[in-house]
Amino acid sequence: MATTSASRGQETRQRLLDAAVALVPELGWGGVTTRLVAERAGVAPGVVHYHFASVTDLLVAAGTGFSGALLDQLAKELTARPTVGEGVDWLLGELSRYSGADPASLLVMEMFLASTRLPELRERLGEQIAGFRSCVASWLAERGYQGDAAVAAAALAAALDGVMLHRALDPDLDPAALAGPLRAMFGTTREGTTTEGTTSERTQP
Amino acid sequence: MATTSASRGQETRQRLLDAAVALVPELGWGGVTTRLVAERAGVAPGVVHYHFASVTDLLVAAGTGFSGALLDQLAKELTARPTVGEGVDWLLGELSRYSGADPASLLVMEMFLASTRLPELRERLGEQIAGFRSCVASWLAERGYQGDAAVAAAALAAALDGVMLHRALDPDLDPAALAGPLRAMFGTTREGTTTEGTTSERTQP
DNA sequence: GTAGTATTTGGACACTTGACCAAGTCGATC
């Protein structure tokens, strides 16, 4: 058995982080309490303050851990796309996995808001997003995007998050249907795969 | 004096709503308490439950009141713009008033999230946004937008909210700098006022 | 075995919360 004392502790710590990640979307950032997180993790309430200085500390660690992994993987897969057009299409496809009301989307949004009240979270999250944007920008530049790649990356990233935001209130909003206007942002109708016709898809019946 | 008993009550009610609107951005939706709202409004704690059934009721009324007025005015002013290009530029200019970390932006985002847990709020907010989008769509259609106006309106509205979201974490993100890609969404470089050169403004130094 | 360390337990502490209410105030109406 490799169940050393330390490794058991690490596992408990991870269970607390996972429980927090699951609880924030359900109850909101401010709705997560010591006892609830402990109960969800299957440990005694006191454990929380053994592994973390405060509930806020736990939430920050859990949130940044989640968003960091998410953005890293997103950036990694995006930069593997050969053309800008394919990349945008892939991003939109990926986005359809996030309804705006699913746990992942809600957690990220809760973090956005909590960061306005928690300087430490704000700094960490800001770094992660800046990293993602610069990654997208260099990917755009390498694909021969004409114009300011940083601006375009910012606009694309913002539009993606905005779509997620709106989908939370309008489930019928199909991300794929927005491919037309978004791809037009990069003038990609001539290069890459030309998927004409998607523009005419309806969002609302 | 027109200070009838009823009108005084209405004024107190309004003060509670105003206090709630101010408090939600500061403390988050879940951080607003009976006593804090009463103190900010300058009334006794008990007054809250005389005018509203619960704290949640107060927050929903305050939030929807605010967002309704905001969207109404936005739609009204937008539809007064003669061309699509001017409209987009005006919207971006308007957006620069909302830093993403200002009270108005934060309140709207808090409402977005709270609505996932409060069906009543969700329904009301959804109606308001759908109304705004359809208003933008018909404005686009009237200006001779070629393509699905509803899709374009959805993309534009989402992009705007996304920019607001990102500005909360990156104050250097200049909405006006994004005019290039956004206007490209509607292919408005040929019609309307052509403000070339804005595309090259930097977002990050 | 024993000593020592890391982890976990369950409860205690002082405090805040939403909701509620009897008593009080105030202006309008008779």
Next chain:
DNA sequence: GATCGACTTGGTCAAGTGTCCAAATACTAC
């Protein structure tokens, strides 16, 4: 003046909160 209804007060209540801690447990090193 007296009466009435709308409104306001300041406080109580049970329930829940974050934080802390002495004691119990589980594992490691000797």
